[in-house]
Amino acid sequence: MTDRDDGETVGCMRPTPTCPRCGATVRPPNAWSSAWSCEAHGGVAPLWTPTRPGPESLEAVRRAAAHGRLPVWLPWPLPEGWLCCGYAFAGDERSGAVVTVVGLCGPSPLGGGAEWLLLAENPGVGLGARLAGLVGPDPGAGFDAGPPHVKLDAAGHPTALWSLDTGPEAAVFVGEARAAWLWALIWPAPAGVVLLEGFALIDLVERTDGLDIPYGALSPRLAALGSTTV
Numbered sequence: 001m002t003d004r005d006d007g008e009t010v011g012c013m014r015p016t017p018t019c020p021r022c023g024a025t026v027r028p029p030n031a032w033s034s035a036w037s038c039e040a041h042g043g044v045a046p047l048w049t050p051t052r053p054g055p056e057s058l059e060a061v062r063r064a065a066a067h068g069r070l071p072v073w074l075p076w077p078l079p080e081g082w083l084c085c086g087y088a089f090a091g092d093e094r095s096g097a098v099v100t101v102v103g104l105c106g107p108s109p110l111g112g113g114a115e116w117l118l119l120a121e122n123p124g125v126g127l128g129a130r131l132a133g134l135v136g137p138d139p140g141a142g143f144d145a146g147p148p149h150v151k152l153d154a155a156g157h158p159t160a161l162w163s164l165d166t167g168p169e170a171a172v173f174v175g176e177a178r179a180a181w182l183w184a185l186i187w188p189a190p191a192g193v194v195l196l197e198g199f200a201l202i203d204l205v206e207r208t209d210g211l212d213i214p215y216g217a218l219s220p221r222l223a224a225l226g227s228t229t230v
Contacts, residue, residue: 012057013088014226017046020090020099021126021137023228036092045090045098045125049226053086053103053215058204061087061100065205068096071120071178073154075104075199076211082106083216085115088225090125098122102204103219114191115221118201119183128183131221131230132164132172138181139164139174149173153200154182161195171195187221 019026019038026046027037035043050057058072065072068091074084088101099121108114119128126137134140148160154177161173161184171192173184186192204211224230 012050012052012054012060013048014051016226017048017090018226019044020047021130023130023226023230034094041126045095046092047088047090047099047127047225049088050086050218050222053084053218057087058208058213061089061097062205062208064089064091064097065100065120066096067091068098068122070097070100070122070180070205071155072100072102072204073118073120073177073182073201074102074204074213075118076202078104078214079106079194079197079199082116083214085216085219086222088222090127099125099127101127101222101225103222105216105219108188108191109193110190112188112191114186114188114194115219116184116186116191116194117219117221119181119185120177121181121183123181127225128174128181128185131183131185132166132170132174134164134166143174148175150184150195152195152198154178155201155203155206159201163192177201 021041036046038044085105086103089097090099091097102118104116149163150161159177161175164172166172171186171189
């Protein structure tokens with residue numbers, strides 16, 4: 001993804017994009033195909049991961065998200081002691097963003113540190129499912145059977161999230177907001193109780209004026225999205 005006509009890669013993002021489904025390096029469009037291509041998954045949206053958090057990377061994601069008509073979710077105000085630790089997105093100049101990622105780091109309510117990745121994702125992209133350890137690109141049928149486990153306010157709209165049983169490492173919640181998946185993934189799994197505080201999410205595409213977002217060091221899991229190991 002570029003922010004200049006000369007094709008220079010956005011300085012806050014790593015210059016080599018990867019596949020959102022597996023983390024492998026993707027091949028750029030060429031004379032025979034207009035799509036980015038992964039050897040394992042064919043045509044994919046290139047995933048651009050950050051070199052550092054801050055306003056520059058936020059603006060890169062906001063532009064891509066606005067073009068793709070996708071939100072960039074941030075809990076606001078942030079939980080006590082939490083910091084924003086970076087942004088990522090998948091998409092190109094034609095599509096705009098098809099998934100946006102906000103990385104957060106802070107203290108777990110149960111002690112120790114925690115990481116939280118918050119995704120808005122179009123169906124079929126597969127990044128949320130990859131992070132959750134799922135086989136397919138989406139949550140799968142029946143994930144929303146029964147009452148929701150968490151309810152959040154997403155840009156003024158009550159939004160239900162269901163917990164997925166994906167193993168002991170992470171707490172994984174997923175729902176739908178603005179015709180896209182809303183993923184909340186928190187490590188370690190016990191830190192997922194932070195969602196019970198009932199946060200309100202704002203869309204950073206719509207709102208940045210007056211926000212003094214505190215930044216920390218780049219989230220390790222966000223940085224690892226650009227590799228085959230998450």
